[in-house]
Amino acid sequence: MVSLINVIKKYEVNENESVIALDKINLEIKEGQVVVLRGSSGSGKSTILSLIAALSKPTSGEVLVDGDRVSKLPDNFASDFRRHTIGFVFQKYNLIPTLSVKENIILPLVPMNLSEKEIKEKLQRVLRMFNIEHKGTQLVKSLSGGEQQRVAIARANINNPKIILADEPTANLDEKLSLSFIEIIKELKSEGKTIIIATHDPLFFGLDIVDEEIEIYQGKIV
Amino acid sequence: MRNKINFYIVEYAINSLLRQKYKTIFISIVFSILVFLLSSLFFITNSIKYELKQTLEALPEITVQKIKAGRHYDIDVSAVDEILNIRGVSSAVARVWGYYYFENAGVNFSLVGIDEYEEQYKKSFVEVASNLDFTKPSMIVGEGVKGVMDKSYYKEYFNFIKPDGTLKRVDISATFKAQSELESNDVIIMSKDSVREIFDISQTKATDIVVRVANFNEVATVASKIKLLYPDTRVITKDDLKISYQNIFDYKSGIFLALFSVSLFTFFIIIYDRVSGLSSEQKREIGILKAVGWRVDDVLREKFYEGFIVSIFSYLFGITLSLAFVYILKAPLLQNIFIGYSQLKTSFNLPFVFDIQTLALIFFLSVPIYIAAIIIPSWRSATLEADEVIR
Numbered sequence: 122m123v124s125l126i127n128v129i130k131k132y133e134v135n136e137n138e139s140v141i142a143l144d145k146i147n148l149e150i151k152e153g154q155v156v157v158l159r160g161s162s163g164s165g166k167s168t169i170l171s172l173i174a175a176l177s178k179p180t181s182g183e184v185l186v187d188g189d190r191v192s193k194l195p196d197n198f199a200s201d202f203r204r205h206t207i208g209f210v211f212q213k214y215n216l217i218p219t220l221s222v223k224e225n226i227i228l229p230l231v232p233m234n235l236s237e238k239e240i241k242e243k244l245q246r247v248l249r250m251f252n253i254e255h256k257g258t259q260l261v262k263s264l265s266g267g268e269q270q271r272v273a274i275a276r277a278n279i280n281n282p283k284i285i286l287a288d289e290p291t292a293n294l295d296e297k298l299s300l301s302f303i304e305i306i307k308e309l310k311s312e313g314k315t316i317i318i319a320t321h322d323p324l325f326f327g328l329d330i331v332d333e334e335i336e337i338y339q340g341k342i343v
Numbered sequence: 344m345r346n347k348i349n350f351y352i353v354e355y356a357i358n359s360l361l362r363q364k365y366k367t368i369f370i371s372i373v374f375s376i377l378v379f380l381l382s383s384l385f386f387i388t389n390s391i392k393y394e395l396k397q398t399l400e401a402l403p404e405i406t407v408q409k410i411k412a413g414r415h416y417d418i419d420v421s422a423v424d425e426i427l428n429i430r431g432v433s434s435a436v437a438r439v440w441g442y443y444y445f446e447n448a449g450v451n452f453s454l455v456g457i458d459e460y461e462e463q464y465k466k467s468f469v470e471v472a473s474n475l476d477f478t479k480p481s482m483i484v485g486e487g488v489k490g491v492m493d494k495s496y497y498k499e500y501f502n503f504i505k506p507d508g509t510l511k512r513v514d515i516s517a518t519f520k521a522q523s524e525l526e527s528n529d530v531i532i533m534s535k536d537s538v539r540e541i542f543d544i545s546q547t548k549a550t551d552i553v554v555r556v557a558n559f560n561e562v563a564t565v566a567s568k569i570k571l572l573y574p575d576t577r578v579i580t581k582d583d584l585k586i587s588y589q590n591i592f593d594y595k596s597g598i599f600l601a602l603f604s605v606s607l608f609t610f611f612i613i614i615y616d617r618v619s620g621l622s623s624e625q626k627r628e629i630g631i632l633k634a635v636g637w638r639v640d641d642v643l644r645e646k647f648y649e650g651f652i653v654s655i656f657s658y659l660f661g662i663t664l665s666l667a668f669v670y671i672l673k674a675p676l677l678q679n680i681f682i683g684y685s686q687l688k689t690s691f692n693l694p695f696v697f698d699i700q701t702l703a704l705i706f707f708l709s710v711p712i713y714i715a716a717i718i719i720p721s722w723r724s725a726t727l728e729a730d731e732v733i734r
Contacts, residue, residue, distance in 0.1 A: 176634060176730035196726065197638045204636025215631045219362045228632065232641040234349045276635065 122152040122315050123173055123284065128182035128192075130168050130340075142168045144340040146182070150317060152283070155310050155330050158319040160337035166319035167212070169337070170286045173317065174207045175199035186284070204229050208277030212289040214269050216276070218262035222253060225261055226276045247275040251305065267298035274305060285309055287318045291325075299324050306330060352641065356648035371657045373613060378661025378709055379668070380606045384599050385701045386669040390693035399585055403553035404562050406579045407569055417548035418576070425572060426554055431565050433557040436461060437549030439535045441542045443503060448491045453530045456538030471519055471532050480537050481516040487528035489518045506543045513537060610709065614716040621720045629724045630732030642725040643718055650717035654710040662702065670695050 125148040131139045143165045150156050158166040171177045172184050175191045176199075184192040191202055203209070216225045226247060230240050248254040251271045256264065261272060270290065277285060287306075291299040299322065306316060307330050318325060325331060336343040360367045407426070409418040418437070426435040439456035457468055459477045471483050482501075484492065492501055492515065502510045513533060539546065554569070556562045566578045621629070629642055668674055670693060724732065 171730040174634070177728045197640070200633060200636050200638040200641075203634065209634060211634070215627075215634065217628055217631060220358075224358070228637075229635040231351045231355055232349065232637050234347060234351060280636075 122154075122187060123150040123317070124148065124183075124185040125169065125172070126183045126185070128169075128172060128179045128184060130165075130172065130177070131180045141340055143172075143179070146340075146342060148335065148342065150315060150333070152315055153310070153313050154332040155306065155316045156318070157325045157328075157331050157334045158317065158337055159321060159326065159334055160319075161321055164337040165340040166321075166337050167288050168340075170209070170288050170317060170319050173284070174209050174286055175202055176209075204233070205280060206282050206284055208274075208280070208282040208285045210270070210273050210277050210285065210287040210290055212292055214273040216261045216269060216272060219260065221258050221260055222264070222272050223248075223257045225272055226279055228276060229280055243279055243281075247278050250278070250308075251275045266293045267295075267301070270294060270298070270302065271305075274302075278309070283315060285314050285316045287316070287320075289320055289322075290318060291320065291322045296324075303328065303330070349641075349644070352645050353648050356645050356652065359645070360649055360652060367653060370613070371653055371660075373609075374654065374657035374709070374713065375661040375664065377606050377610050378658050378705060379664045381603065381708070382662050382665035382701070382705050383669055383674060384602055384606075385698075385705065386665060386696075387674055387693060388599055389696045389698050389701060390669070393694055393696045395588060399581075399588060402581050402584055404556045404559070404581050405554035405566050405569065406584075407552040407554065407573065408577045408579070409551075409573075409575060410577045411575065415551075415577075417544055418551060420547055420549050422573060423549075423552055426552060426569060429565055429568050429572075431556050431558060431561040432554055434555040435552055437552050439538045439542075439544055440550050441538070441544075443531075443541065445491065445495075447495050450491055451529065452488055454538050454541060455530055455532050456535030457532060458535050468532065474517055474519075475532065475534070476516055477534050479514065480512065480533070481514040482531050482533035482537070483517045483519050484515055484532075485528045485530040486518055488531055489515070503541045505541055511537070511541050607708070610712075614712055621724055625721075626724045626732050629721060630727075630729050633725060633729035633732070639722070639725045643722055646717050646721040647714060650714035651710075654713040658706060658710050662705070669693055 125146050128143055128146040128148075129141070130143040131141050133139050146165075146169065148169070158169060160166050168177075172179055172192065173186065175184075175194055179192050182192070183190055186202070186206065189202070191199065194202060217228070220228075223244060227240055227244055230243065235243075245254075248257060251274055253268065253271050253275060256268060256272075261269060264272065270293070290302055294302065303324070306318070309316060310330055326334060407418065407422070409416045420437045423435045423437050426432055441454055443452045443454050444450075445452060455468075457472050457475070459472060459475075475481060475483055492498070497515070500512050500514045502512050505511055519530075519532070538544070544550070554565065556565050562580055562582075566580050570576065570578045632642055632645075633639075674693060
């Protein structure tokens with residue numbers, strides 16, 4: 122399903138200096154698996170998610186999703202790929218604070234020019250699924266952290282993608298909300314989705330729903 | 344599918360503008376003011392150019408004035424016959440005219456005398472002459488004059504005060520509108536005899552003589568012959584008048600240019616501000632849109648709609664305001680810059696001149712530039728890796 126082959130990612134600090142974020146990473150994740158990428162801050166977990174979502178390109182090596190080389194996709198195709206295949210839950214949620222819950226959730230649908238009926242159906246599905254129906258018209262900035270996260274997960278699921286990527290999903294949540302997030306993951310897994318979580322939260326370690334834990338340290342798989 | 348207009352993106356653009364309503368309102372107001380100022384200047388210039396053209400076309404080829412001690416004096420009517428003898432002259436008419444100061448309103452009227460059987464030196468006077476009753480003291484007045492007289496309750500006649508202090512009553516028989524407002528607005532036309540009486544000009548004298556020359560190329564030669572014949576006169580050709588009119592207009596155009604430059608300068612400051620970059624908030628929003636699956640062209644389309652909505656609204660609003668300001672309110676303040684005190688004191692209506700080129704020029708100076716100023720920085724941001732922007 123998802124393969125990283127000899128992936129190196131360097132970030133240019135300035136003309137003469139660069140930082141190696143990932144160093145010859147090889148990774149294979151099967152369809153329907155829940156995989157946890159463990160590691161401290163700056164270890165390269167988020168970079169792996171970013172490469173799988175085609176939000177950035179590797180310096181060398183290849184990223185394959187369903188056999189497609191997403192690391193070589195031109196920008197517009199990468200956008201199409203994200204829209205249809207990936208649901209990304211960002212660490213800071215990356216919601217647009219001045220839009221309402223509904224408006225944030227349907228953002229991935231806007232360029233698709235679907236009928237109003239289709240949009241409504243998809244929206245109702247995720248609003249119900251993540252129990253935020255009553256928050257639809259509220260501005261995102263007025264929501265609590267846990268509610269914002271549910272909006273972010275709803276947005277990630279609006280197109281019913283095959284792969285869910287979650288970057289430090291519980292970093293801004295208390296324990297109760299973190300446990301509620303794990304329940305959501307269980308539900309998504311039951312739908313057959315492939316879920317990759319980058320985290321350093323011990324709550325995810327040794328969970329029965331997690332099929333594989335991968336430790337990342339200084340850009341390498343340990 | 345992608346070629347259809349995506350109204351969700353249009354809706355997003357409108358909502359995006361509404362979310363930043365104070366900024367949107369501010370930009371729209373500044374944009375509208377600039378379009379308003381630019382178009383008002385253009386509209387006034389076009390109208391005055393039109394007036395000027397009409398006025399210049401109506402001018403005689405040569406005007407002969409008697410000069411004494413550097414001042415303009417009445418000329419002998421007998422000079423007309425002598426001038427008619429010069430080869431190339433097709434007509435010579437002694438004009439009787441002058442300015443009458445109407446103290447109540449503080450305005451000058453131009454009194455022009457015409458003869459019933461004389462060849463009219465202005466085309467616009469031909470019809471006037473046929474309507475004027477030469478059997479009694481009557482006059483046909485310009486629309487501006489009519490307005491001034493009405494305000495002073497002179498609705499049917501007017502009492503002119505002669506140099507000896509006695510009154511001369513002249514009936515208002517009609518109003519007239521010549522092709523050019525500049526020319527006709529302060530004009531009163533009556534019989535030469537009435538004008539002579541009001542200004543105390545004897546039958547043997549005239550204010551000046553206007554000469555028509557059949558062949559335009561001979562104007563300079565005829566003018567020099569008149570000068571030789573009457574060394575105590577000033578012989579003014581149409582070209583001389585054109586130059587002096589044009590000089591005044593060019594001077595006014597200089598002021599126009601200054602205003603125009605200031606407007607453009609302000610506009611380009613806004614543009615520079617726009618092009619020089621997006622706020623971190625705006626960059627982040629573009630990054631989020633890319634991250635959730637918007638293509639670069641979706642982002643640019645949305646930004647295009649934003650720029651288009653603001654600029655087209657401001658353009659249309661500015662033009663509408665300007666049309667109302669120039670042609671309904673008669674361009675208070677700005678009109679004075681172009682017309683000046685000396686030409687007219689009576690009210691002056693700028694003729695409506697519809698010039699599609701002017702509208703197009705203002706459009707191309709504003710709308711596409713503004714849209715480009717929105718799109719360029721957005722494109723720069725949208726083509727960055729989304730990861731780089733939202734991290």
